[in-house]
Every structure is written in structure tokens, then in C-alpha cells.
Amino acid sequence: MSYISDSKTPPVRDSRLKIGIGFGGSVGDLLRASGKGRLLACDRSFCQVSACQLHLTLQMVMTMPDSVTIVHGASGCGAQIHTQDFPIRSGSAARGVKRGELIWMSTNLGERDVISGGEGKLREAILLVDREYRPRVIFVASSCAPNIIGDDIDEVADTLRGEVAADIIPLHCPGFKTRVVATAYDAVYHGLARNLELAPRPHEDFAPPNGLSRDIDEDKREYARRKARTVNLINASSIGAPDERELTELLRAIGLNVRVYTEYVAADDFRFLTEAGLNVSMCAVHDDYLLEHIKEKHGTPYIISSMPLGIAETREWLLNIAARTGDMERAEAVADAREAELRRGLAPFLPQIKGLRVLLSGGVIRVAAAALALKELGCQVVAVRPYHYDDLSDPIYERLERECPGLSVNVAPNQAFELVNIIKREKPDVVLSHGGSGVWATKAGAVSVPLMSPNQNYFAYTGMYELARRLARATQNDALQRRVGENARLPFKTGWYGRDPYSYIEQDRAFE
Amino acid sequence: MKSCIVEQPRTACAIGGFYTALAIPGIVPVLHCGPGCVSQSAALLASANGAQNAHPFNEHIIPCTDFGEADVVFGGGERLRKNIENVARSYKADMILAINGCSAEIVGDDNEEVARGFSGGDIPVLAVEAAGFRGNNLYGHSQVLKAILNHVEPTGKAVGGQVNVWGVAPFYDTFWAGTLEKIGEALTEAGLAPNIIYGRNGGLDKVKAVPSAEFNLLLGPWVDLDIVRLLKERFGTPYFHYPAIPVGPTETARFLRELGEFAGLDRNRVETRAKEGEERYYHYIRRSLLWVYRCRALPKRYYINSGASTALSLHRYLVNDMGLIPCKIFLPEDVPEEHQERVEGYFRDVELDSPYDVVFTGDGGLAAQEIAASGRPKWSLFYFGSVWDEPLSNNERIPFLSVSAPQGNVMAMDKTYFGYDGALRLYSDYYEQVASKGLRTS
Numbered sequence: 001m002s003y004i005s006d007s008k009t010p011p012v013r014d015s016r017l018k019i020g021i022g023f024g025g026s027v028g029d030l031l032r033a034s035g036k037g038r039l040l041a042c043d044r045s046f047c048q049v050s051a052c053q054l055h056l057t058l059q060m061v062m063t064m065p066d067s068v069t070i071v072h073g074a075s076g077c078g079a080q081i082h083t084q085d086f087p088i089r090s091g092s093a094a095r096g097v098k099r100g101e102l103i104w105m106s107t108n109l110g111e112r113d114v115i116s117g118g119e120g121k122l123r124e125a126i127l128l129v130d131r132e133y134r135p136r137v138i139f140v141a142s143s144c145a146p147n148i149i150g151d152d153i154d155e156v157a158d159t160l161r162g163e164v165a166a167d168i169i170p171l172h173c174p175g176f177k178t179r180v181v182a183t184a185y186d187a188v189y190h191g192l193a194r195n196l197e198l199a200p201r202p203h204e205d206f207a208p209p210n211g212l213s214r215d216i217d218e219d220k221r222e223y224a225r226r227k228a229r230t231v232n233l234i235n236a237s238s239i240g241a242p243d244e245r246e247l248t249e250l251l252r253a254i255g256l257n258v259r260v261y262t263e264y265v266a267a268d269d270f271r272f273l274t275e276a277g278l279n280v281s282m283c284a285v286h287d288d289y290l291l292e293h294i295k296e297k298h299g300t301p302y303i304i305s306s307m308p309l310g311i312a313e314t315r316e317w318l319l320n321i322a323a324r325t326g327d328m329e330r331a332e333a334v335a336d337a338r339e340a341e342l343r344r345g346l347a348p349f350l351p352q353i354k355g356l357r358v359l360l361s362g363g364v365i366r367v368a369a370a371a372l373a374l375k376e377l378g379c380q381v382v383a384v385r386p387y388h389y390d391d392l393s394d395p396i397y398e399r400l401e402r403e404c405p406g407l408s409v410n411v412a413p414n415q416a417f418e419l420v421n422i423i424k425r426e427k428p429d430v431v432l433s434h435g436g437s438g439v440w441a442t443k444a445g446a447v448s449v450p451l452m453s454p455n456q457n458y459f460a461y462t463g464m465y466e467l468a469r470r471l472a473r474a475t476q477n478d479a480l481q482r483r484v485g486e487n488a489r490l491p492f493k494t495g496w497y498g499r500d501p502y503s504y505i506e507q508d509r510a511f512e
Numbered sequence: 513m514k515s516c517i518v519e520q521p522r523t524a525c526a527i528g529g530f531y532t533a534l535a536i537p538g539i540v541p542v543l544h545c546g547p548g549c550v551s552q553s554a555a556l557l558a559s560a561n562g563a564q565n566a567h568p569f570n571e572h573i574i575p576c577t578d579f580g581e582a583d584v585v586f587g588g589g590e591r592l593r594k595n596i597e598n599v600a601r602s603y604k605a606d607m608i609l610a611i612n613g614c615s616a617e618i619v620g621d622d623n624e625e626v627a628r629g630f631s632g633g634d635i636p637v638l639a640v641e642a643a644g645f646r647g648n649n650l651y652g653h654s655q656v657l658k659a660i661l662n663h664v665e666p667t668g669k670a671v672g673g674q675v676n677v678w679g680v681a682p683f684y685d686t687f688w689a690g691t692l693e694k695i696g697e698a699l700t701e702a703g704l705a706p707n708i709i710y711g712r713n714g715g716l717d718k719v720k721a722v723p724s725a726e727f728n729l730l731l732g733p734w735v736d737l738d739i740v741r742l743l744k745e746r747f748g749t750p751y752f753h754y755p756a757i758p759v760g761p762t763e764t765a766r767f768l769r770e771l772g773e774f775a776g777l778d779r780n781r782v783e784t785r786a787k788e789g790e791e792r793y794y795h796y797i798r799r800s801l802l803w804v805y806r807c808r809a810l811p812k813r814y815y816i817n818s819g820a821s822t823a824l825s826l827h828r829y830l831v832n833d834m835g836l837i838p839c840k841i842f843l844p845e846d847v848p849e850e851h852q853e854r855v856e857g858y859f860r861d862v863e864l865d866s867p868y869d870v871v872f873t874g875d876g877g878l879a880a881q882e883i884a885a886s887g888r889p890k891w892s893l894f895y896f897g898s899v900w901d902e903p904l905s906n907n908e909r910i911p912f913l914s915v916s917a918p919q920g921n922v923m924a925m926d927k928t929y930f931g932y933d934g935a936l937r938l939y940s941d942y943y944e945q946v947a948s949k950g951l952r953t954s
């Protein structure tokens with residue numbers, strides 16, 4: 001069934017998938033527990049701050065040019081946007097997308113609203129935004145408070161549709177509803193797919209066959225041919241413009257037309273989303289919700305297979321697509337040539353990075369794909385720490401088990417106390433990390449390298465080259481880490497470092 | 513009053529008060545709120561505000577119940593209790609604050625009861641209510657301080673010369689750390705014994721010493737006025753309220769003299785200090801006059817869009833020492849109504865009689881709208897604000913300084929505009945901006 005067509009609110013991944021947010025053990029045990037659907041039972045009896053889906057939701061939708069976002073909630077939800085302004089501006093510039101200042105509002109719910117409901121304020125906010133800014137789209141992102149008190153944002157949007165010029169897109173993304181931030185992808189796609197046109201308009205976007213044409217059948221065949229040669233790449237805020245460019249070039253090299261959706265795309269360009277023969281996800285954890293819906297409604301097939309990071313994964317990613325479009329031979333030739341070129345480029349760095357002990361912390365697919373890539377570079381992966389786990393990730397973790405049997409995996413949304421403990425134990429040379437956890441690596445004296453960054457290459461061949469170069473550069477002079485490490489004051493009692501890092505995860509339930 | 517609908521708020525929500533706790537070494541806040549609430553405040557108050565993070569209890573290791581669906585139904589009190597228990601076991605904590613955010617307050621989780629369950633233990637556990645729908649981070653700041661200070665026991669007798677310093681909201685005031693260090697130095701030089709609970713030299717011992725002060729010093733227009741009143745009520749400590757953190761020779765000398773009078777300091781010592789400061793200040797000003805006069809058109813008028821404390825400090829310096837003229841001052845921090853008249857009076861108390869408005873609001877976007885529409889020649893203006901005001905200044909090439917949360921790509925480190933030396937920083941920041949906007953010929 002398609003949730004998108006059938007229900008106002010998206011489901012959360014906690015119920016839609018087999019997920020987990022707490023685990024510590026070998027990759028094999030992880031897969032077994034996940035297979036039994038027992039992962040979510042492994043909760044923590046102690047937890048630190050994690051993150052919420054509102055954050056990622058805003059990060060995604062605010063990339064749409066000509067949109068204004070209203071955060072429906074108390075004024076604190078949305079304060080993060082201050083750190084989003086710069087990345088979105090530079091992300092737009094890197095993609096040649098024109099975008100003015102980020103404009104957003106908060107309905108600033110107060111004590112009285114929490115008692116009597118905030119729908120009136122939301123109504124007022126939508127009208128105000130429409131009048132003052134005349135955007136093409138108004139996003140309404142609802143946070144915890146209005147969801148607990150039961151505000152109906154769809155209802156408000158519906159009653160205003162005739163009155164305002166903008167398209168209103170409600171987004172259901174309260175943090176308390178889900179344990180995994182990745183639910184945000186569903187929340188956003190739910191909103192986009194329900195409220196934007198996903199197919200071209202006859203007469204406006206194309207001239208429908210009118211019987212006067214010379215050869216209608218030939219026209220249709222030509223249309224089908226062009227459509228079949230067009231591939232949509234589905235992006236995400238964690239994937240930068242340089243990576244989009246690299247993959248686009250790869251696919252162009254095998255003769256395909258490439259377009260990139262859904263971030264940094266104007267509302268009206270969504271009408272051409274379905275004018276493609278194939279949808280390709282760039283990361284297995286992002287897009288199944290949307291791509292399944294498009295397949296069901298518009299018949300476009302899709303490919304979701306891990307992430308084109310590292311030599312083997314990239315080849316597989318490319319060949320998978322080529323197999324569908326009938327470009328196998330060309331794809332193999334492209335991969336051969338690029339691999340040979342890459343190996344020449346890597347040679348000078350390999351001696352320095354060979355044998356480095358590496359720990360990875362971040363997104364579930366990315367840590368696994370990067371771990372495999374690092375193994376290709378001759379590094380030794382000591383552990384991976386995905387933010388969460390779900391069964392969409394099974395294929396790549398199965399591969400991880402084959403390539404690095406017994407590898408330890410710590411499923412944890414941040415939970416820096418577990419990280420610090422593991423770093424103290426494993427003493428990695430390098431930590432590849434997302435977000436602020438690099439700080440803990442530095443304090444523990446390890447070099448940290450970003451696991452992702454929207455301004456740099458990570459994917460495919462250029463990405464692999466850059467990764468190696470970055471590692472070599474980072475380990476060349478570790479003076480800062482060493483000296484900061486020597487002068488660090490760690491916040492936990494020494495007793496904690498002697499204990500099992502997973503003491504607070506209730507794991508015995510994993511195999512019940 | 514909460515503004516109805518706000519554009520780009522310049523304050524975080526009440527939960528952001530946890531930064532006040534983190535500024536006092538030894539205190540660990542345990543949050544009972546949604547999983548994303550911390551990062552919301554962290555962006556505005558710390559990472560996008562002077563490149564700060566808390567230390568050693570940094571944002572990522574703050575215990576949080578990550579309030580979820582099940583807690584809405586069953587209540588999350590038990591999980592809060594477990595979290596506190598484990599913090600006591602593994603963190604180097606001397607005090608724990610159990611802080612309720614919106615969700616916990618809406619469903620009615622009783623953190624006071626949870627805290628009471630720990631009474632008599634080794635580490636004090638205190639409950640704080642800081643729901644975002646009740647107020648902004650300054651409300652949260654006050655809630656946190658009140659909880660801590662209500663817990664402090666009287667010490668019996670005053671220590672000669674001891675003065676507690678209030679009025680600076682840690683993190684929110686981007687330059688809090690440097691400012692407090694310098695205020696401490698200035699007070700020591702004046703012959704007093706400063707007691708500052710926040711920052712590098714702060715801590716619970718400083719908190720415990722609060723009742724033994726001879727007096728409390730409140731520097732700022734309204735924040736912490738409730739605190740010094742509370743301390744007067746609880747411990748009978750008098751307070752000296754100077755409404756602005758002094759910046760520049762005029763204000764600093766005035767502050768030193770009034771302080772001297774209040775605390776009965778040696779008058780000669782005060783005058784000597786003021787004279788020295790002034791001499792040094794003007795020495796450097798004179799050394800740069802030639803460069804400054806080559807600025808093709810010296811902007812004369814300014815707008816400020818910032819928190820009240822920062823705005824007032826800047827405003828008094830800009831008028832009294834730099835000879836500039838205010839156009840309009842926006843204070844987007846929801847200054848409570850009861851304080852507004854008083855605060856406005858502080859802004860009028862400068863050596864210039866000219867009409868300008870002081871606007872109390874919660875809406876950070878007002879200033880930019882007005883400046884864009886003002887019709888004044890943009891090169892004649894200077895704009896003080898936060899990172900949200902920067903696009904306008906870039907587009908219109910208005911010289912601009914980020915002075916208020918969130919400051920954006922600014923590294924605060926130990927920077928401060930306090931006193932004589934701080935004014936030199938501000939003066940040079942100001943003219944560097946003028947020059948970088950192309951308003952200077954070489």
C-alpha cells in the first residue's frame with residue numbers, strides 16, 4: 001500500500017521498518033538480532049542527547065528555492081536554522097541554483113496556545129507569509145508541542161488553499177514520534193508527493209498528440225526512447241554538489257541523461273520527476289518511501305543499493321544501472337578505465353595510510369560503505385558506529401560481515417559516552433566521524449577526519465582519491481590532536497572507561 | 513507578552529538555559545525533553561554564536577531522556593530518574609539539574625518529585641522547569657539560577673570586599689567568558705574580591721560563597737535583576753546595579769566612580785585607574801587617526817538589532833565616545849513588560865539629546881525590513897546585529913558588525929568589548945568594517 005496516497009500523516013520508521021538504536025557487538029550478531037526484529041527492544045537505561053527528525057526535515061526542505069518555512073511549535077524548535085543558512089546558500093551556489101536569504105517563521109506557541117490549541121496562529125502565519133513574501137511554496141513543519149496537543153495542520157492547510165497563492169506543504173516531523181532521525185526522509189517525501197504535481201501538464205509542458213501529427217506512433221516511440229535514457233539521481237543534504245557531479249559524469253559517460261532530485265529543486269521542476277526511465281538512490285537509507293510510491297503511481301522502476309563509495313561499491317552501483325539501461329559494455333569500460341586511473345593516483349598515498357586503525361561513526365549506510373572503502377585502501381577498521389540500524393541496510397552489512405568478519409558494531413544515536421569508551425579501548429589512529437563526535441576523538445588524542453562534508457568529494461573515483469589524500473594529509477602532522485589530547489579534561493569518572501561500553505544497552509532482549 | 517508570530521528568532525527557547533548550568537563547572541544538566549531540543553539551542557547559543565561549545569560537559573554528552581512517544585502515554589519520570597542515577601555514577605558531577613522542556617511539561621511529568629527522590633544523596637539534584645512555550649533562553653537562564661541559588665545555604669558572615677557579579681548571560685552573551693574575566697580583573701584592581709560563578713575559574717565553590725558577599729554587582733539593564741533581588745531577600749545582601757557593561761572611557765570612568773562611591777573605595781585609587789585607562793585608550797586612538805580620516809565617508813548613524821545588554825553597552829559608547837548618532841535600536845529578546853520603561857530610560861541616559869526609537873520585540877526580522885525601507889543613503893549607516901542581519905548589509909554594502917546571538921562565523925575565544933581595552937577592539941572592528949565595505953581611500 002502507498003502511505004503517501006492513503007494517509008495524511010506518514011508512518012514512522014519505528015513501525016514501518018525493523019529498526020534499532022542500541023546495540024553493541026559483532027556485525028553477525030547485529031544481523032541476527034535485526035533479522036528477528038528484536039533490535040528495537042535493545043533500549044538504553046541511560047541516554048544522552050540525540051537528534052530529532054525536525055532538524056533533518058528542515059535541512060532538506062529549506063533547500064527549495066522560492067519557499068518559506070513556518071515552524072509550527074514553541075519558538076525553540078527551529079533555532080538550528082541559524083547554522084543552516086550558510087550551507088544552503090553555498091549548496092545552492094554550487095548547483096547554480098538562485099536563492100535569496102532563508103526566510104522562516106515560528107508560530108511561537110505560548111502557554112495559552114498549548115492549552116487552547118495553536119491552529120489559529122498557524123493560519124495567521126500562513127496568511128502573513130503569503131502576503132509578505134509571495135513564495136511559490138510554504139512549508140509547515142510541525143514539532144512536538146502541537147502534535148501532543150493535537151493541532152491538525154492539514155486541516156488548516158486545506159481550509160486556506162483557496163485563499164493563498166502559494167502551495168502549502170504540511171510536514172509531520174515531531175521529534176518525539178520516532179527514535180530515528182531518518183524518518184525525516186519519509187516526512188519530507190510524504191509532504192512533497194502529496195502536495196506537488198509530479199507529472200508534466202499537457203499543453204503547458206508538452207504538446208499532447210492531436211491526431212494531426214505525421215506519425216503518432218513514431219512520436220510515442222521517440223518519447224519512450226528519450227524517457228528510457230533519462231535517469232533521476234535522488235540526492236540528500238548529506239551528499240554534496242561535488243558528489244552529484246561525479247555521479248552525473250559517470251552516468252553521462254555511459255550515455256545517459258541525468259537529472260538530480262529532490263533537494264535544491266524548484267517546485268515546478270517536480271513536474272518532470274516522473275519523466276525518467278529509472279530512479280536511482282544515492283544512499284539506501286533515504287529514498288525507498290518515495291521511490292516505491294512513484295513506481296506504484298507512475299510505473300518508474302528504481303534502484304536502491306547501498307552507496308557508491310569505494311572501488312567495489314562504485315562498480316556495482318554503476319553496473320546495476322547499466323544492466324537496466326542496457327549499457328553494460330560501456331559501463332564496464334568506463335569502470336575499468338577509471339579504476340586504472342585511480343590506482344595510479346592512489347599509489348603515492350598508500351604507504352602512509354596502509355595499516356591505519358580506523359573507527360567510523362555516522363550514518364548507517366555511510367559508515368559501512370566507507371569501512372569497505374578503507375579496507376580497500378589497506379586500513380584496518382576497528383569498529384563502526386551507525387546512528388541507527390534498519391533492514392534497508394542489511395545488504396551492505398552482510399557484505400561487511402563477509403569482508404570484515406567479527407567487526408564490532410555500536411548502534412548509537414550519538415551517545416558520546418560509548419564512543420569515548422571505545423576510543424580509549426581501541427586506540428584508533430583515525431576516527432572518521434560525522435558531526436561533533438570528532439571532538440571526542442581529538443580529546444582522546446586521535447586524528448579525526450570528517451566522514452562526510454557537502455563541499456568535498458566522497459563518492460566514486462574522485463571521492464576515493466580524495467579520501468586517501470585526506471587521510472594522508474591528516475596523519476602527516478598530528479600535533480594539534482596530540483597536544484590537545486595531553487591537555488584534555490574528560491568529563492567521565494575513570495571508572496567508566498574500565499566498564500563495558502555497552503553496559504547501558506539492554507541487549508539480552510536481542511535474541512529472545 | 514510573546515510575540516504572535518516571529519521571524520528568525522534571535523533567542524533560543526527556555527531549554528537553552530542549560531547553558532547557564534554548563535557555564536558553572538561541576539554542574540551537569542539532565543534534560544527531560546525531545547531528542548532534538550538540545551541541538552536547537554546549541555546552534556543559536558553556541559556553535560553559531562562565537563564558535564563556542566561547553567566544556568568539559570560538551571553538548572553531545574548531555575544526558576537527555578530523548579522524550580518519545582511512550583513517554584507521552586506513560587510519562588517519562590522513571591526514565592529521568594534512571595538517567596540521573598547513571599550520571600551520578602559515571603560523570604564527574606558535583607550537582608545535577610533535572611530540567612523539564614515542553615513535552616515533559618505538557619504531559620505533566622513531575623521532575624520535582626524525581627529530584628526529591630535523590631535528597632540526602634551525595635550529589636544534590638535540583639528540579640528546573642524550562643519549557644520553551646513559557647519563555648526564551650533568558651527565562652531558562654533565570655529558572656536555572658533561581659533553582660541553584662535557592663539551594664545555597666547562608667554562610668553567616670560577609671567576607672570583606674567580596675562582590676558577586678551578575679547580569680551576564682553565559683553563551684547567549686557571545687563574549688561572556690572574556691568579559692567576565694576582565695570584569696574580575698578590574699574589580700581586583702579596584703581593591704575588591706570578585707566572586708564569579710561562571711567560566712574558567714568559576715564552580716560550585718563560588719556558588720556556595722555567594723551568600724558571604726558584601727554586595728552583589730549587577731551589570732546590565734534587566735537580566736538578573738530578579739536574581740539580585742532574590743539574594744537580597746534570602747541573604748540580606750545589598751546590590752549595586754549599574755545598567756550597562758561599561759565600554760569605553762566615558763562609561764568605564766562613570767562606572768568606576770559610582771562603584772567606588774557605593775563600595776566606599778579609595779577615591780584616589782579610582783581616579784588614578786580611570787586616568788591611566790583613558791591615557792592608554794587615547795594613545796592608541798591618536799595613533800590611528802590618520803587612517804581613520806581617510807575613510808571617504810564616515811558613517812554617522814547606526815542601527816542596532818541585538819539583546820538589550822549588548823545594545824546598551826554599544827549605544828553608550830557610540831554616542832558618548834565615538835560621536836555617532838543612533839537611528840533606531842531594536843531589542844528582539846522579549847524584554848518583559850515590567851522592565852521596558854526602565855530599560856528605555858537607560859538608553860536615553862547618554863550625552864546626546866536627539867530623537868530615536870527603542871523597539872521592544874521578539875521579532876528579529878523587523879530591523880532589516882525597516883532599514884531596507886528607510887530610504888537613507890546606505891553608506892551613511894552602520895548596522896550592528898546578528899548573522900541574520902548580514903545578508904542585508906552585504907547586499908546593500910552597509911558596514912556591519914555581528915554583536916549578538918547568533919553571531920555566525922565569529923570566534924569569540926576570550927574577546928570582549930569591556931572597559932578601556934575592549935573599546936579599542938570595538939573601535940578597530942568598526943573601522944575595519946568601514947574600510948572593507950569600500951568606504952576608505954588609501
Ligand code: SF4
Nearest residue numbers: 052077144175546548
Ligand atoms: S520539541 Fe520535538 S521537534 Fe522540537 S526540537 Fe525538540 S524533539 Fe525536535
Ligand code: SF4
Nearest residue numbers: 074076525549614644
Ligand atoms: S521550544 Fe520546547 S520543544 Fe522546542 S526546542 Fe524548546 S523545549 Fe524543545
